[in-house]
Amino acid sequence: MASGDLLLRVHAGAPDLCRAFPCRLRVPARRRSGLVSHLAAAKVDVVRRVRPGGTDQKWRRRDTDEGLAFSSVATRRERVDEEEEEDGDEEAPKLGAQNGGEVGGVDGSYLSETRFDQCAISPLSLKAIKDSGYERMTEVQEATLPIILQGKDVLAKAKTGTGKTVAFLLPAIEVLSSLPHQRNQLRPPINLLVMCPTRELANQVAVEARKLLRYHRSLGVQVVIGGTRLTQEQRSMQANPCQILVATPGRLKDHLENTPGFSSRLKGVKVLVLDEADRLLDMGFRRDIEKIIASIPRERQTLLFSATVPEEVRQISHVAMKKDYRFINTVKEGDEETHSQVIQTYMVAPLDSHFSILYDVLKNHVAEDADYKVIIFCTTAMVTKLVAEVLSQLKLNIREIHSRKSQSARTKVSDEFRKSKGLILVSSDVSARGVDYPNVTLVIQVGVPADREQYIHRLGRTGRRGKEGQGLLLLAPWEKYFLTTVKDLSISESVVPSVDSSVETEVKNAVRKVEMKSKECAYQAWLGYYNSNKTIGRDKSRLAHLAEEFSQSMGLSVPPAIPKNILRKMGLNNVPGLRSS
Numbered sequence: 409m410a411s412g413d414l415l416l417r418v419h420a421g422a423p424d425l426c427r428a429f430p431c432r433l434r435v436p437a438r439r440r441s442g443l444v445s446h447l448a449a450a451k452v453d454v455v456r457r458v459r460p461g462g463t464d465q466k467w468r469r470r471d472t473d474e475g476l477a478f479s480s481v482a483t484r485r486e487r488v489d490e491e492e493e494e495d496g497d498e499e500a501p502k503l504g505a506q507n508g509g510e511v512g513g514v515d516g517s518y519l520s521e522t523r524f525d526q527c528a529i530s531p532l533s534l535k536a537i538k539d540s541g542y543e544r545m546t547e548v549q550e551a552t553l554p555i556i557l558q559g560k561d562v563l564a565k566a567k568t569g570t571g572k573t574v575a576f577l578l579p580a581i582e583v584l585s586s587l588p589h590q591r592n593q594l595r596p597p598i599n600l601l602v603m604c605p606t607r608e609l610a611n612q613v614a615v616e617a618r619k620l621l622r623y624h625r626s627l628g629v630q631v632v633i634g635g636t637r638l639t640q641e642q643r644s645m646q647a648n649p650c651q652i653l654v655a656t657p658g659r660l661k662d663h664l665e666n667t668p669g670f671s672s673r674l675k676g677v678k679v680l681v682l683d684e685a686d687r688l689l690d691m692g693f694r695r696d697i698e699k700i701i702a703s704i705p706r707e708r709q710t711l712l713f714s715a716t717v718p719e720e721v722r723q724i725s726h727v728a729m730k731k732d733y734r735f736i737n738t739v740k741e742g743d744e745e746t747h748s749q750v751i752q753t754y755m756v757a758p759l760d761s762h763f764s765i766l767y768d769v770l771k772n773h774v775a776e777d778a779d780y781k782v783i784i785f786c787t788t789a790m791v792t793k794l795v796a797e798v799l800s801q802l803k804l805n806i807r808e809i810h811s812r813k814s815q816s817a818r819t820k821v822s823d824e825f826r827k828s829k830g831l832i833l834v835s836s837d838v839s840a841r842g843v844d845y846p847n848v849t850l851v852i853q854v855g856v857p858a859d860r861e862q863y864i865h866r867l868g869r870t871g872r873r874g875k876e877g878q879g880l881l882l883l884a885p886w887e888k889y890f891l892t893t894v895k896d897l898s899i900s901e902s903v904v905p906s907v908d909s910s911v912e913t914e915v916k917n918a919v920r921k922v923e924m925k926s927k928e929c930a931y932q933a934w935l936g937y938y939n940s941n942k943t944i945g946r947d948k949s950r951l952a953h954l955a956e957e958f959s960q961s962m963g964l965s966v967p968p969a970i971p972k973n974i975l976r977k978m979g980l981n982n983v984p985g986l987r988s989s
């Protein structure tokens with residue numbers, strides 16, 4: 409690149425300049441003066457300037473009274489070095505004079521100015537924090553630590569990937585370390601109970617807890633999650649007594665009902681944490697959570713954490729917390745709930761082109777970024793399996809994770825994905841919340857997410873710890889209604905790529921090779937998912953028609969038959985267009 413040239417990433421529009429999905433565009437220095445009109449004419453929506461040295465700037469198209477303009481929406485930490493000066497910083501104001509929306513804390517990163525060693529934390533915890541490589545606190549850690557240490561109940565909202573796990577674990581461990589403990593006590597009371605909605609997240613929280621407990625020799629942590637043998641967990645809890653328990657709700661309830669002495673150990677709970685609180689308090693988990701809460705002491709401290717806290721959750725938070733709880737929201741007024749350094753786009757295309765589009769987007773991404781690490785979210789476990797099988801046939805480096813996989817397979821894939829690059833993880837919502845896979849470059853959501861919150865959490869698997877990322881939401885035309893629920897987020901339309909016929913044939917062949925059983929299961933699961941969707945499931949004959957579209961996208965000319973009892977359970981018996989067996 410010659411001195412003074414600009415390297416831009418262009419998003420959306422601009423079919424004559426680039427493919428529809430983000431690409432790089434070099435603008436020679438001599439053409440920079442006409443850049444705004446050039447980009448505006450090309451229907452470009454988002455431009456990101458890629459600068460040597462790792463810093464970048466992003467501008468978004470705006471319609472103003474004076475016509476079109478591009479204004480800065482995010483500036484990462486300025487690191488002026490020789491290369492950048494040479495690159496011509498003075499050009500930036502031409503694209504947008506404002507320098508709004510910093511990525512996070514005071515210096516534009518996700519960290520605050522406060523160091524852990526400036527806080528009232530025990531030397532043992534401080535040492536462990538240092539070992540973990542943490543020096544400064546993240547914003548949510550800085551905001552919540554003193555209040556939790558005062559003994560208050562806290563409901564905290566902070567963006568994805570900003571260190572909420574340490575924010576609740578560290579002060580909770582501090583509370584515990586001040587209690588009298590007997591080393592090697594056979595069945596110590598459980599003092600800290602952390603509830604998580606998924607097994608992967610529970611394991612991850614336990615790993616973080618073990619790091620922080622490194623020098624607290626008298627404290628131990630255990631995990632109880634579904635998918636493993638109850639007796640095995642019972643033995644493990646006996647062999648390794650613990651004061652900290654991380655659990656998924658269903659399995660904890662199992663232990664309450666079936667493990668001798670367990671309920672009395674729970675009477676020792678001093679601190680209860682609901683991680684991903686809004687999910688744990690929604691209807692799917694609510695009963696189990698209420699039962700669990702009823703079996704631990706009222707006199708306790710409760711901490712609720714999530715990246716999303718809808719109004720309903722605030723209203724029902726009394727289920728778990730004292731009336732005088734503190735709500736700490738680190739998402740600033742007027743700021744979005746998603747990260748500005750993550751570029752979000754959506755595409756709307758007929759269902760029968762989704763596999764081709766996916767393949768095209770993935771191929772481009774893999775070619776553009778040698779260190780690619782992608783998560784594709786699908787609507788259900790069986791649809792996840794189908795998509796993984798199709799993409800594997802296309803020789804992409806695919807891994808698959810969902811609730812129908814054995815726990816050992818889930819753990820293996822999750823560990824592998826955490827450590828590697830050059831991998832595509834096709835996942836159901838088991839990976840949507842909390843899981844911290846470093847350096848995910850792209851998150852694709854195929855089909856409408858369960859709700860706005862789920863969209864935000866899935867997207868949050870990229871752009872963690874202030875890193876950059878991309879998100880793509882791929883919808884069918886009749887799923888477009890969902891966009892109104894995320895219209896306050898910076899998500900812009902991306903032009904659907906025109907896939908050439910040889911690629912289409914390649915994709916069709918791949919789809920053909922997938923076993924009929926996988927297609928039948930995916931069809932049934934797809935129908936169940938959209939049937940329970942309030943918007944799409946309302947009109948049953950339209951739903952049957954859409955399901956037929958889905959079966960055609962799998963290369964089937966006749967939709968698979970569904971067992972009568974299942975159709976009845978779904979309330980879909982005798983719906984024209986659905987076949988029963």
Ligand SMILES: Nc1ncnc2c1ncn2[C@@H]1O[C@H](COP(=O)(O)OP(=O)(O)OP(=O)(O)O)[C@@H](O)[C@H]1O
Pocket residue numbers: 541542543544545546549566567568569570571572573574714715841842843844868872873
């Ligand atoms: N003070 C810190 N300094 C540096 N890194 C940190 C700090 N605190 C946490 N981290 C790291 O930041 C990453 C994200 O943390 P974490 O998974 O707790 O995010 P989260 O806010 O809970 O995200 P989500 O909303 O997706 O659950 C982890 O890799 C964690 O180790």
